[in-house]
Amino acid sequence: MSDFEQELDGRLTAIRKxxxxxxxxxxxxxxxxxxxxxxxxxxxxxxxxxxGLANHPALKEAAIRAVEKYGAGSGASRLICGSLPPHQELxxxxxxxxxxxxxxxxxxxYATALGAICALLDKDDVIVIxxxxxxxxxxxxxxxxxxxxxxGHNKLNDLAGILQWADRRHSASxxxxxxxxxxxxxxxxxxxxxxxxxKIVALKEQFGAWLxxxxxHATGLYGAQxxxxxxxxxxxxxxxxxxxxxxxxxxxxxGYICGSRRLIDLLINRARSFIFSTAPVPAAxxxxxxxxxxxxxxxxxxxxYLLWRLVEKARSALKxxxxxxxEPSSAIIPLLIGDEQEALMAAALLRERGIFIPAIRYPxxxxxxxxxxxxxxxxxxxxxxxxxxxxxxPIVKRKS
Numbered sequence: 001m002s003d004f005e006q007e008l009d010g011r012l013t014a015i016r017k018x019x020x021x022x023x024x025x026x027x028x029x030x031x032x033x034x035x036x037x038x039x040x041x042x043x044x045x046x047x048x049x050x051x052g053l054a055n056h057p058a059l060k061e062a063a064i065r066a067v068e069k070y071g072a073g074s075g076a077s078r079l080i081c082g083s084l085p086p087h088q089e090l091x092x093x094x095x096x097x098x099x100x101x102x103x104x105x106x107x108x109x110y111a112t113a114l115g116a117i118c119a120l121l122d123k124d125d126v127i128v129i130x131x132x133x134x135x136x137x138x139x140x141x142x143x144x145x146x147x148x149x150x151x152g153h154n155k156l157n158d159l160a161g162i163l164q165w166a167d168r169r170h171s172a173s174x175x176x177x178x179x180x181x182x183x184x185x186x187x188x189x190x191x192x193x194x195x196x197x198x199k200i201v202a203l204k205e206q207f208g209a210w211l212x213x214x215x216x217h218a219t220g221l222y223g224a225q226x227x228x229x230x231x232x233x234x235x236x237x238x239x240x241x242x243x244x245x246x247x248x249x250x251x252x253x254x255g256y257i258c259g260s261r262r263l264i265d266l267l268i269n270r271a272r273s274f275i276f277s278t279a280p281v282p283a284a285x286x287x288x289x290x291x292x293x294x295x296x297x298x299x300x301x302x303x304x305y306l307l308w309r310l311v312e313k314a315r316s317a318l319k320x321x322x323x324x325x326x327e328p329s330s331a332i333i334p335l336l337i338g339d340e341q342e343a344l345m346a347a348a349l350l351r352e353r354g355i356f357i358p359a360i361r362y363p364x365x366x367x368x369x370x371x372x373x374x375x376x377x378x379x380x381x382x383x384x385x386x387x388x389x390x391x392x393x394p395i396v397k398r399k400s
Contacts, residue, residue, distance in 0.1 A: 019340030019370075020361055030055040031251075033379045035356060042356040045374045045388055050331050051220055051295070051303045052379030053251025058294055059287040066286035074279035079268070082279035090285040093292045094256050098227055098242055102264035104257050105288075106273060107280050109216055109245035110136040112255030114143060115271030116212070116241060117183070121146040125179045126166045128159065130195070132188050134214065135363070141183070153188075156199050163207040180209040186229035187217040190365050190373060192332030197233040205238070212241035220249030220295045222328055226304060232328060250295065252288035254280050307331060307378040310385060314376050317389035333374040334360075335396055343370035349395045355388060372396060 001009065015021045028036035031054035035044045053059055066086050076082035087105060094103035106112040117140035121127055125146040129137055131153045141148045149166070151158035159182070166180045182204055184195045197213065204211045215228035223231030228244070230236045242258040257267060267274060294300050311331050314320075320333055337343040343359035350357055350372075361370045374388070 018362075019344055025358075033377065033381070033384055037351075037356065040354075042351065042354055043384055043387060044356045045376070045380075046357050047375060047377060048217070048248040049251055049379075050217075050249040050307060050375070050377050051251065051300070052377050053249070053291050053294065053303075056251060056291075056294065058290045059251055062286040062290035063283035066282040070282040072283070073281055076279065077275065077277060078279045079275055084279070084282055084285075086282040086285035086289070087279060090289045090292075091256075093289045094258055097225075097292050097296065098258040099236060100242065100258040101261040102259065104264045104267050104271075104274065105246075105280060105285065106255040106257070106271075107277050108253070109134075109214075109243075109247070109255035110139075111273035111277060112243055112245075112257060113137050113140045113214070115273035116243065116257050116267060117141060117181070118144045118272065119267050119270035120144075120210075120241075121179065121181060123147075125181065126169070128162050128166070128180060128182045128209070130154065130184045130188075132191065133183060133185055134189060134216070137183050137185075137214065146181075153191075154193070154196060156196065156203065159200065160203055163203060163209060166209070167207050180207065181212060182209050183212045183214070185214045185216065187215075187222075187330060187332070189217050189332065190360060190371075191334055192330035194229060194328065194330070197229060197235050197239075201235045201238045210240045211238075212243060213239050215242060215244040217248060217332065219244040220291075220300075221304060221307070221331070226295045226300060229328075246284070246288040246291070250288055250291040252291055253284045254288060303378040307376065310378070310380055310382070311376050313382055313385045314374070314388070317385055318374070318392065331376045333376070335372040335374060335392070337370050337372065337396065338368055340367075340370045343372065346372060346395050350391060353391050353395075355391050 025037055031047055031049045033044055034041050070084050070086060074082035074084060090105050091103040106115060113136035121144040123145040127141045127146045128149045128151060129141055131150050149162045151162055170178045184200060186195050186197060201211060213230055218228040220226050222229045230239055240259060244256055246252045246254040308329060311329050314333060318333060337346060340361045343361060347357060347359040357372045357374060359370055360373045
């Protein structure tokens with residue numbers, strides 16, 4: 001082997017020894033409760049397709065019509081010649097759905113975070129993030145050049161202390177007035193718990209900071225119109241930057257920012273992941289627009305209702321604590337194992353017995369916090385939940 005290949009081999013060997021090696025698993029079927037892997041049918045409890053829309057006829061038909069009318073690709077970035085009607089239609093649907101002045105679609109949630117945060121902040125500013133936010137937010141915070149501070153997960157005293165420090169720092173500035181941006185997820189993807197949005201908004205307003213909320217795992221599921229946890233908490237109009245993805249409950253792909261017209265105009269001009277990326281394909285935008293309409297319909301309400309009933313059954317069957325009366329439940333149920341190798345063994349045993357729940361390990365979670373992350377969807381059945389519970393019980397020995 002060449003020196004280059006030897007170096008790569010050594011790194012891969014180290015990854016394997018730590019129980020952190022990963023490989024792609026080609027699926028031979030659409031996103032459904034039963035998926036095909038290596039010719040076997042497995043009951044899937046790992047998908048973020050919470051409402052079961054990824055294979056919905058309305059989304060597929062919208063995608064097909066977009067391909068027939070606008071082609072397979074967009075041809076260029078939006079600012080060159082790639083801004084097609086499906087892009088404008090999606091952004092109009094998003095801002096009407098989220099009740100904001102404007103919206104901007106990106107090719108992925110990752111690109112959304114990088115583009116927005118780096119466009120808004122520079123080296124003179126402060127960004128304050130929850131310890132458990134998604135990796136895309138962490139990477140964007142570092143790339144922005146702003147001073148990064150991290151508060152303990154959902155710990156408001158920590159957040160308040162950092163905001164007090166930032167306020168003193170800003171007061172001492174002899175140049176321009178620096179900015180402070182708080183970033184949190186509304187529903188945390190690995191633990192399935194919720195941010196105290198009302199209290200975070202109150203702190204943000206007390207210290208004159210800005211707030212960005214990632215609704216990736218909440219959009220389509222919470223609030224009277226399924227807009228997300230900001231709607232559920234009644235604070236939508238007090239959040240400067242609403243972020244989310246189109247590939248989870250909405251069943252398509254891509255990411256978005258919703259907010260004021262000035263915010264979106266700035267991102268069009270300064271968000272590098274938007275400016276320098278070929279526009280999302282027409283089919284994905286059309287499918288997402290169809291999903292937004294569906295989520296707000298009677299069928300969307302029915303799918304949400306069914307999902308939460310199944311979540312209650314799953315939590316009861318798995319002997320998980322129910323949500324507090326004051327807090328909505330979550331379709332994400334983490335089963336903490338701890339050791340990475342033990343988590344891999346548990347996932348392998350489950351596959352042997354017909355259930356697909358991959359082990360979640362570092363860096364998706366902290367070292368020693370490996371887990372099986374069970375996700376329930378509206379496409380599951382009560383019998384699926386019963387099979388899951390029966391199969392898990394003798395396999396998973398969880399840490400308290």
